[in-house]
Amino acid sequence: MNLFYAAFIPGLQNFIEKVLKERLSDVKILKLLDGAVVFETAVTYDKLNFFCFNNIFAVINIMDDVDGFDALEKHIRLFINENMNFFKDVISNNSKSFNTFRIVVSNENVPASIDEKLRTEAEKFISQLSGLQVNRSLPDTEFWFLYRSDALSKQNFSIFMKRLTLRSSWDKTLHKGELPPPLAWTLCRLADLKHSDAVLDPFCGYGSIPEEAIKHFHITNFIACDNDNDAAKFTTARFKKLKNKQFTFYQNNFEKLPSLIGENSINAIVTDPPWGHFARSKYITNESIIDNSFLEKMFKVFDKLLKSGGACSEVSRARAVILFANDESFLKVIPENFKLENKIPILLSGKKAMIYVLGIGSR
Secondary structure, three states: OEEEEEEOOOOOHHHHHHHHHHHOOOOEEEEEEOOEEEEEEOOOHHHOOOOOOOEEEEEEEEEEOOOOOHHHHHHHHHHHHOOOHHHHHHHHOOOOOOOEEEEEEEEOOEEOOOOHHHHHHHHHHHHHHHOOEEOOOOOOEEEEEEEEEEOOOOEEEEEEEEEOOOOOOHHHHOOOOOOOHHHHHHHHHHOOOOOOOEEEEOOOOOOHHHHHHHHHOOOOEEEEEOOOHHHHHHHHHHOOOOOOOOEEEEOOOHHHHHHHHOOOOEOEEEEOOOOOHHHHHHOOOOOOOOOHHHHHHHHHHHHHHEOOOOOOOOOOOEEEEEEEEOOHHHHHOOOOOEEEEEEEEEEEOOEEEEEEEEEEOOO
16 A cells, blocks of 8 residues: 655645545545645555645655654654664655655744754665665755644644655746646636536636646636736747637636627636735725625626526536635625535635635526
8 A cells, every 4th residue: 555645725625535535446544634634545656646736745654643843853763773674665766867865854834954963864874775865955856754733633743755746836836826736726626627618717817727627627618818918928828739619818808708708608617816916906906805896797797607507407507616815705795696505715825715616596
């Protein structure tokens, strides 16, 4: 069996648990925390194909019921002094292109420091087992010692693991305001997208949502819109290789969409409208985070675009998944014919947000 530690956007625990159980028939969830899950499966990493995780690690060893960050140093010393050669298979199973590694120490998801002598000893031991050389700046892979406590589940543990996902931080690769791909994938999954759906993102920005919808949900009719010049240039170039029928982009105000694409033409809307700083800079002139007039206009347009009469049919039901600020004002402007099916509070780049899942009945 393979043991994995996977990190995800805080707040999505129930969603992650559901996806794991749906995708892996043999999965055993050992720990489910706010923003992380430890699970066991016979499926190997190269066949997992999960797109909702920020990072995935191969778990080498766990120490449960530990108390405080000091447990990490105890864990490292135990790892070295006990000469844990039975971990060699996991530690040494690296890509042939890997030549270097570094050790990362994390306390409650925050980088932490340990005794330098201890770090050097751990590096030497891992190097002996793995055949890799130490490179603290730009390594090919990473070995993590992480301490986590969770007040809700009362689970405190120290974990030693090897990072499997190899990429730069999303913060370094995304445009300002662009959704991380795991979150865009999650929004599409919550929308229950079907291959034949006509899907719309009226505030597509730099194209994270259409990218996930077309790539992983095989949508062949995706319509995107944004009125920002920079975003429009990037998005049109991003999807230039696709056929026109597969992806259509409008650089326009979202209020023009009913006349551009026709009313009652959309099965699902998946979107991240402007809110907070972006709402004020693009659509709203006052200082409030949420402007009710903007939301009222948005829902009026959505009501025109979404197909009617689908609430009683799971196949054709019209729906909207919207990422917005976590604010009760949003709920007050949802039209009566939109049914709130779910709301999921998350933490996005340190800001409180909410995923709203809405269905729309016959009109």
